[in-house]
Amino acid sequence: MPAKNVVVIGAGVAGLTTALLLSKKPGYKILVAAKHMPGDYDIEYASPWAGANYMPVSISGTKAAEWDKSTWGPLADLAANHPEAGVHFQECEIHSRAKDNGSATANWFSELLSPNPWFAKVVPNFRSLPTKSLSPGIDSATSFTSVCINTAIYLPWLVSQCLANGVTFKRALFEHIVDATYHNFHPYGNVDIVVNCTGLMASKLGGVQDTTVVPARGQIVIVRNEARKMLSVSGTDNGDNEACYVMTRAAGGGTILGGSYEKGSWESQPDPNLAIRIMKRAVEMCPSLTNGRGIEHLDIIRHGVGLRPVREGGTRIEKERIGGVWVIHNYGAGGAGYQSSYGCAQAAIDLIEEVTGFQARL
Structure with missing residues (x-):
């Protein structure tokens, strides 16, 4: 043929x-x-513009979960055996606040926030963290080995x-x-x-x-400060269309501070007020970024905006x-x-x- x-x-x-x-x-x-x-x-x-990482939010039993599951192996192989691809392993913690229940972020992250998600048997080192080890306001948390990708x-x-x-x-x-x-x-x-x-x-x-297919606007700040692990939380106190996550890219790619999930927005320019909120949330969640100091000690590389292609x-x-x-x-x-x-x-x-x-x- x-x-x-x-x-x-x-x-x-x-x-x-x-x-x-x-x-x-x-x-x-x-x-x-x-x-x-x-x-x-x-x-x-x-x-x-993506982070990018492996933090599945797909629901167990769906095609999306199967596609995510099939992707872990290739990404892990790249992290383990092909450093030239710009993928590395990074420990990931997912923090959950009871007061976020029912919020847009908590609903979006529902599988990710589960104490026993489907991917617990896919990623290495999945475990629940002891309550006594958590920061004030965090009610539960899980940890696992993920990957972060320098796009x-x-x-x-x-x-x-x-x-x-x-x-x-x-x-x-x-x-x-x-x-x-x-x-x-x-x-x-x-x-x-x-x-x-x-x-x-x-x-x-x-x-x-x-x-x-509609955009879900995501705004980020990329800094030179290094995070020891990837972090995300179930919601913010600044509204349903804002999120909080931190991840350090492989091979000197900087640390991503996020973010937002503004569905329907095509706005391409960074919002300086949102950027300040992003940085404040990141420093509060991950004090090691600035050794316990404020956002003025973040060394900013650039601000960015990307539009996630979300399809109903x-x-x-x-x-x-x-x-x-x-x-x-x-x-x-x-x-x-x-x-x-x-x-x-x-x-x-x-x-x-x-x-x-x-x-x-x-």
């Missing part, structure tokens, strides 16, 4: 991971086409692995998804399959225009015929893009192979 020509639209973590896993299989000529590539910083391009290293690493496997890359801006199938666009001829990894832009891409009903991994061509969708992971990336990519590839098998029988 002749090789199938595949165009992957989107060069975020979903598109790059899908292209990489597919490139390890024979019979595919892969082109990654995207408006934004690693190294770019744009409000439409979510992946560079400035990891995204280019994914590109390098794709290139080594023969994947080609091209800048492109599509108004309609079938534009990716136009004559001579793919270097090896007519396009057989399009993989849609457009994230938030799936809401605007012609032929898709998924109105259930969760990540879309489906096949669909559009304009006579098979399209495989993989978008809408929200804040779980990295921690579900390998599971989602494999699910998309299963559909690609299903379609390829169908075409072979015609």
Whole structure:
């Protein structure tokens, strides 16, 4: 059977991971086409702004939980054996306050806050922390070994692995998804399959225009101060659309202080008042950042804003015929893009192979 020509639209973590896993299989000529590539910083391009880490919030028994579960192994392998990928192990503590019950953050984190979540059997060293060891106001906490990803290293690493496997890359801006199938666009001829990894832009891409995909704005502060462990808490006293988390990226990537979860907001510019609240919460939760001193002792690298591609009903991994061509969708992971990336990519590839098998029988 002749090789199938595949165009992957989107060069975020979903598109790059899908292209990489597919490139390890024979019979595919892969082109990654995207408006934004690693190294770019744009409000439409979510992946560079992410923390990123492995703190599953998917509910037990769902497809999302299976995708998260399938992703832990590859990320742990990178942390253990491939330092050039910019992934490292970091101890993680999840703090829970009873007064947050019913809040937006507590509901979002419900599985993460559970004393016995499904991922307790996946990640190493999962345990509940003794109440007497907790800070005032914290009612319970769990701890486990997680990973933190330096996205400035990891995204280019994914590109390098794709290139080594023969994947080609091209800048492109599509108004309609079938534009990716136009004559001579793919270097090896007519396009057989399009993989849609457009994230938030799936809401605007012609032929898709998924109105259930909306931004969930996240604001962060990146500092040079180092945190000894990854921390997050079930809520804040500043409102339901704000959150508190701290994580130190691998290989000198700085420490991420977050954050917010402002659903429906497209605002690209950092809010200085929110930044102050973020820093105050981080220093209170993690005093070691400044050795017990105030936010004026934080050494700021930059402020950032990213838009999580949140889809009602969760990540879309489906096949669909559009304009006579098979399209495989993989978008809408929200804040779980990295921690579900390998599971989602494999699910998309299963559909690609299903379609390829169908075409072979015609």
